[in-house]
Amino acid sequence: MARAVELAARGQGATSPNPVVGCVILDAGGRVVGEGFHAYAGGPHAEVVALRQAGERARGGTAYVTLEPCDHTGRTGPCSRALLAAGIARVVVAVPDPTPKAAGGTARLREHGVAVETGLLAEEAERVNAEWLTYARLGRPHVTWKFAATLDGRSAAADGTSQWITSPEARADVHRLRARADAIMAGIGTVLADDPRLTARPEPPRDSQPEPPRDSRPEPPHDSPEDSPGPPHDSPRPPHDSPQPPRGRPPLRVVVDSDGRTPPAARVLDGEAPTLLALAPDAPAPVPAGSRAADLVRVPRHPGGGLDLGLLLRELARREVVSVFLEGGPALAGSFLRQGLIDRVVAYLAPALLGSGAAALGDAGVTGIAGIHRLVLDDVTRVGPDLRLTARTGPGLPRKEQ
Numbered sequence: 001m002a003r004a005v006e007l008a009a010r011g012q013g014a015t016s017p018n019p020v021v022g023c024v025i026l027d028a029g030g031r032v033v034g035e036g037f038h039a040y041a042g043g044p045h046a047e048v049v050a051l052r053q054a055g056e057r058a059r060g061g062t063a064y065v066t067l068e069p070c071d072h073t074g075r076t077g078p079c080s081r082a083l084l085a086a087g088i089a090r091v092v093v094a095v096p097d098p099t100p101k102a103a104g105g106t107a108r109l110r111e112h113g114v115a116v117e118t119g120l121l122a123e124e125a126e127r128v129n130a131e132w133l134t135y136a137r138l139g140r141p142h143v144t145w146k147f148a149a150t151l152d153g154r155s156a157a158a159d160g161t162s163q164w165i166t167s168p169e170a171r172a173d174v175h176r177l178r179a180r181a182d183a184i185m186a187g188i189g190t191v192l193a194d195d196p197r198l199t200a201r202p203e204p205p206r207d208s209q210p211e212p213p214r215d216s217r218p219e220p221p222h223d224s225p226e227d228s229p230g231p232p233h234d235s236p237r238p239p240h241d242s243p244q245p246p247r248g249r250p251p252l253r254v255v256v257d258s259d260g261r262t263p264p265a266a267r268v269l270d271g272e273a274p275t276l277l278a279l280a281p282d283a284p285a286p287v288p289a290g291s292r293a294a295d296l297v298r299v300p301r302h303p304g305g306g307l308d309l310g311l312l313l314r315e316l317a318r319r320e321v322v323s324v325f326l327e328g329g330p331a332l333a334g335s336f337l338r339q340g341l342i343d344r345v346v347a348y349l350a351p352a353l354l355g356s357g358a359a360a361l362g363d364a365g366v367t368g369i370a371g372i373h374r375l376v377l378d379d380v381t382r383v384g385p386d387l388r389l390t391a392r393t394g395p396g397l398p399r400k401e402q
Helices: 002-009 046-058 079-085 105-111 122-128 130-138 168-180 188-194 309-318 330-338
Strands: 022-026 032-037 062-067 090-095 115-118 142-150 183-187 252-256 275-279 295-298 323-326 344-350 376-383 386-392
Touching (some): 002 022, 002 032, 002 062, 002 122, 022 046, 046 062, 046 079, 062 122, 079 105, 090 105, 090 122, 122 130, 130 142, 142 168, 168 323, 168 376, 183 188, 188 252, 252 309
Parallel strands (some): 062 090, 142 323, 142 344, 183 252, 252 275
Antiparallel strands (some): 022 032, 344 386
16 A cells, blocks of 8 residues: 555646545555556556556556545546456455545445455555545645745845745655646735736656556456556666656646736736636726636635635635645735635745744734644745755644635
């Protein structure tokens, strides 16, 4: 299962609005004979990829899957039936599928005599699939707040300048994270101060396309015919020209602009990527009539100030936005934190000091130490001369709709 979780992570940023899933197939003797992960939306599911690789060796074997096999027909067929057709005798599932549409795979497998176990490495499997599980369980996108600051917590100097606090390596890392998100969000203060593009411009990645099956055994007939990932990590990998997955959509640019102050010449309206302006119901539309540079959405104001960000997130979920990369500034980040809508924090800390200037976070609703927002630190990584800290805002993922 640990290997299946590792495989699932390879699909991060490429499967939306679908989950990331990894699968490992053992034969009846306990040997690894197939591996797979869901590489892109519309492509073959992890179980099908692994079964293609295993072929007849899967009969009587065990499948380890990070998410409950689906039991419905969408762009591909139900994985529960593919496992049954392959003669799998036992299935170990980390996390049940929370969606009524796709759930039921374990029940179908049990009905046909397959031994099913659930819960193995559930926390690890949930963590690798945090964006989609938040989307599926809460009906809103998963929100990652990113900020860059000096060691004394300043995101800008006293004169308002902030380019560049962190290194080129850190900025390249941010673009990599942006490219994995469905939406990049900023507040009107950031748009007016910095005129950002809010686009993902990652460096070209090294070849990381899914590897092909070891042989040409026919795949189960219910799924799509695309080639997909590849042999177990301890097996030889033959050369093969596998098809490229379809190019994903660029992240949606979202500007939270309560009072309609976005300048018509702002770079977020340049057409380089789709843009959504979130306005209060009584705010003037800042885009000239007939312009196609941005869509508009009206969001009620929140009693605490600004917009009702929970309703905005639900509107984004309706547009199949699974993950939001929140770029700030400090006032918008504070509003998200006050409304309980930040799931992950990615902080880039530069070994530098300013002593004055804007703080990275605005009013987060804390008046005393008892109200402090404590995080769970998941990772500390050096990026060039800077540190990247990744933390989450709770010990586990939410499980009930709010």
